[in-house]
Amino acid sequence: MQSVENRIKEKAAELLTTKKVDLLIGFERGTMPLRASPAFIYDEADIEKLAWNSFCEMNLARYLTRITSKRVGIIAKGCDSRAIAALVVEGQVKREQIMIIGVPCPGMVDRRKIEKEIKGEIDKVEEKKGEIIVKGNNFEKVFKKNNYLYPCCKVCKHGNPSIYDILIGEKVKENSKVDEYAEITEYEKKSPDKRWEFFEKEVSKCIRCYACRQACPMCYCEECFVDSFHPKWVDKSLDFSDIAIWHIMRVYHQTGRCVSCGACERACPMQINLRFLTEKINKDVKVYFNFEAGLDLSVNPPLAAFDIKDREDFIDTC
Amino acid sequence: MDENNKKIGAVMVVGGGIGGIQASLDLAESGFKVYLVEKNLSIGGVMAQLDKTFPTNDCSMCILSPKLVECARHRNIELLTRCEVESIEGSAGNFKIKVKKHPRFVDVSKCTGCGDCAEVCPVEVPDEYEENLANRKAIYRPFPQATPGAFGIDKSGACCECMQCEKACKAEAILHNMLEQDIELNVGSVIVFPGFDEFEPKLREEYGYGLFSNVVTSIEFERILSASGPFQGHVVRCSDKKTPKKIAWIQCVGSRDSKIERGYCSSVCCMYATKQALITKEHSPDIRTTIFYIDMRAYGKEFDRYIERAKLEYKVRYIRSRISEVKEDAKTHNLKIKYEREDGELVTEEFDMLVLSVGLDVSRSAKDLAEKLNINLNSYGFARVDSLEPLKTSRPGIFAGGVFSGPKDIPETVTSASGACALASALLSSVRGTLVAEKKYPAEKDVSGDIPRIGVFVCQCGINIGGVVNVPLVVEYAKTLPFVVYAEDNLYTCSQDTQDTIKEAIAQHSLNRVVVASCTPRTHEPLFQETIREAGLNRHLFEMANIRDQNSWVHMKQPREATEKAKDLVRMAVAKVSLKEPLGRISLKLTSRGLVIGGGLAGMVSALRLAEEGYEVYLVEKEDTLGGQAKDIYYTLKGEDVQKFLSKLIEKVTSNNKIHIFTAATIEKIEGFVGNFKTTIKLNSSLKELEHGAVIVASGANEYQPTEYLFGKDKRVVTQRKLEELIATKKLNVSNQSSIVMIQCIGSRCDENPYCSRVCCSEAIKNALALKKMNKQVNVYILYRDVRTYGFKEDWYQKAREQGVLFIRYEEDDKPEVKLNKDKLEVLVKDLILEEKLLISADLVVLSTATVPSEDNKELSQLLKVPLNEDGFFMEAHAKLRPVDFATDGIFVCGLAHSPKFIEESICQANACAARACTILSRDELEVEGIVAEVNELKCKGCRLCKEICPYGAIDVELKKVLGKEKEVARVNPALCKGCGACSASCRSGSIDLKGFSDSEILTQIGALV
């Protein structure tokens, strides 16, 4: 991956020096091992900071709706690019103001899983052909990347950017056969009471910090419905019903928009399983409307459209 | 000008069916006083009896009833039910008409429509609305949505004068001694829409109607299908009320039958039979349906597609055959039908129910009416009209349409109604607005910021509510609710004296909001809103609780629960009204000028009519000359000279100083909305901006350019139009031996263009007859798939057959072939009866080519933001009731741009467009209803969701400075918003709300529910 990182730097230098962009959003190594953080490069001098490794899981599209720069370059994995595309369709990002540097993504590694298996201070992390080598004071451990991927990455079918201006690196082979909703389908088979139990258990953990919302590239409302006073949709309480309504509506609002990047779930300090909500929506959108967010700039998301022939098996016909 | 010639700004519309209703509304909206004369108790006509309508399967009553209400409510329309025209004097512009008003025996102004009277009436008689499949009382309302909603007594033998009803009626509305009345009215014009009656099937006794209980007419079957009909929409047969397994339809009963003086085609039966078969299948998929027909006349827009759906999706069986005999099995009451298969074999098949697709007879009252009005009828008793003046009767100032001037379906009836209005409105343009009512109201009190002071009025509705709900208890309860300062109960809250009581209470208790708990807001809200408006309150500071239709009437045996429910409903209404804000009616300026796109026949007619109606018009044509497709048509089926008509029309249009013509001009840009459009046209490479208030799209269509049958390769293969030109310009010589073969459906009803081009059958027959006129001996063959000579055109089809024109049917998958044998042209076609190939040598092969949509439609539809249908023609707002409107207000469509059609139909539509445009252009300002969406710009992120889904294109996203910050936000155009609320229910951040049904209002209702 080293070469990809270098080529990203080269491209970044070119774009910044030729003033094609005023800002470049990418990744840099985090202050802690096994981490990356977003890098906002305005100046050529900072280009060296840019990084590309297996810990670049953040969805950078998130920042596009919060900056003022006129011309922005952005490093985009599959999910970042999908979010950008979805934002373009929703008018939040102007396509012509964004230079998308697409980087095919082989999947990102869940550092928490690795950390769990490591005792002691980490000194150095290296990556080599599908392996992560973690070195510390008196240990060196090799991890098979594929076994440590984030849940969303494990079943990802869109590692290659859906839209881009420049592509860096080889396209990855996308696993079109994987059933990304297998977990959901399995879950659906449980009894309603069991499902409710699980939902209750998960959602009860919520402390209403809204970190999920903060991390989501598609959450950009000026004022979220949950914060609205007029009308007051949701009380500011920790009553289960209020929390539940928040989560139900949050995920409902993602209908046809969620790009399955997993940012919300990773952001959650209580480690609530949010994927079981987002992926349900994504599954139904796929099943009923044959739609996936952020793949095509010319198609409106399903709730902004309709088809006379839409299925209506939920309708009561008594 | 002497008294008698003074024009009168009022119009009488005779006939309250859908045609009469449309005409009344259009005229009333364009500044004329309207008297709508209907002989029955209610307006609505036959459409009120129908279940669904083709080809959209819309529920008939659902789309009709809003029109009924609108008619009843319109300040410029006076409904004269139970009335008949007696005599007429005077002339165009000023008629004096005597009308006889038959007694209804119920005071319409007092009757609340509660039905207590019918409850006690001891007499039951067959219900004509239900086609005698059910009974009604002697005092009755024809159907629940009847307009006016008042009851009436049938004294023609039914009423026994027991006076029970009089005792039961708490409103004291019944007047058993009501007398007939003569009314004299002065109007400038008369529009006649007496409609039709169904053919009396007993005249064709071989079908056993009246003898065999399971033989019903199609209109009876409509009632059987209807969810509100005699069997609640269960398809059952009359003999045993069991679901039939096999139903057959017999087409052309009372149509195409000169033996019984009905030589014409009724135009609608093929389609309605298909609809009935299809709906039957929807009700009970197991019923097998068969339609016996002669020709499948699916000539209209989207019709062929509908038939295909019936065949493929619903498995409706179609058999091309005339039925020779129907017999009944005395035991099972099943019916044995004997028919001839196409190969000539006679077969008998058993069905358990038989529907006779009865034709349309001209209304039985039409003859008498025509005599009284002194207008001419044709040999069938329909109004005589000219193809080039299809809306004018023989008497100037009297216009006609609907089935009265020939069999028509609903959209054509509606079109002709609007069209007739245009002619009346042109005749009376100088007196427009002279007789319409303007109402003065006191200034609206400013209640903003005031604490709500709510008054609650609870209606007993005689015993309709009070008999079930403990009304005094509800009143006491209401008094305990927040912000309620006054509550009372009324015997009838809707009565005139209660209106005064409400006004007094508003004044006395300084009420600033009112709740009425009574019947349904759908019928009564406007009345109460009017009352509080008269008392100086904004109309929207009002809410109704429906404690009758949705409470006392449906929980008659549960008084306690009903009372509790009434309390809940009142509480919800009070909660909602306390949040209500006055809503303004927004007034917008408008430009009283029209733009007509397309200078063909339709475009010119609508431009001319608009000019005659008093408005300036821009007429934009892309070619160098006016005339369009009509330039190639020389005569009509009836023989009228089209070229003469066309040159006269061009002359009139060019010399009219209100019409500004731009030829060789193209449309570049269209901005704005109803009342305020701005269109940029390109003219000799320079741009020009036009401002106007309405748009009429008359951009025409093209002739299909054939590639088949050696066209373009052999000079003797010509199009039907070319043949017409050769005949008209006398360039064709035919001898006794000449053989001319016409091939139909070239480019129509095929995969590429799956629709029927409508005119080709008749055009072929027209030219065939012309050839026969040149030389009786000439051999003319017409190779066809179905002969679609609907309406009176059927007469010419028969004439052609009589004169020896040979009709040979071919199947779509076995098309004729045209071959060159040395230098001789030969046509090979399979004879379906003899089952063998026929070889015809031809001197001329004539191709009946399709009408195809203009290649400009796409661009134009994008510029106007209006839709095209799958075939590429413009798509109207509603196939049935808004046939020339687009969903976007202020834009209309006529002529070939809409779909293939005859000149007379284009003329009707063109006039209709002018009338519809006039309902906008005639206003001083555009008043916009207050229930519109509103954007909270602080919250809005301009995500476009609302913009994408708004069915009316009322929302735009634009860059705006909000609190000093530039951002994109949604903007609602209140002139276009219709208040559906789809946007507000979709916006994730709640940034767009619907006034009158706001999020907060609905939330409080929910909160107040428990």
Added chain:
Amino acid sequence: MKVKEPKIVAFLCNWCSYAGADLAGVSRIQYPPNIRVIRVPCSSRVNPLFILKALQEGVDGVLVAGCHPGDCHYISGNYLARRKFTIFKNLLDYLGIEKDRVHFTWISAAEGARFAEIVKEVTERVKKLGPVKRLVKNRSA
């Protein structure tokens, strides 16, 4: 102790379903008195949040009805509603909220009898479920 009668809210579009409910009244077709109607212009006006709020307030059942496909007074409102509720209804079910709490259907202005039928059916089903619990706000806390 007598069991508390359930309360059911019905969001009915003004043009078809509300008219259908009125027609049931005009035809005097009797149905259980548990239903409370909130009139909305169109089925597309119904925000899924309304439904959650109703359940949270303790309303035991919800019915949303609009014109049949193709009949919407606002051309395409019910098609939009249909999409919304396809997702929403499935989601509720998935979370474990009883299927019979929330109902959607089409009712035309001519279907008075069907309206009554549906109210009967919905009431019965909601009764069978008992009072709403999941999602109800705990007011004592």
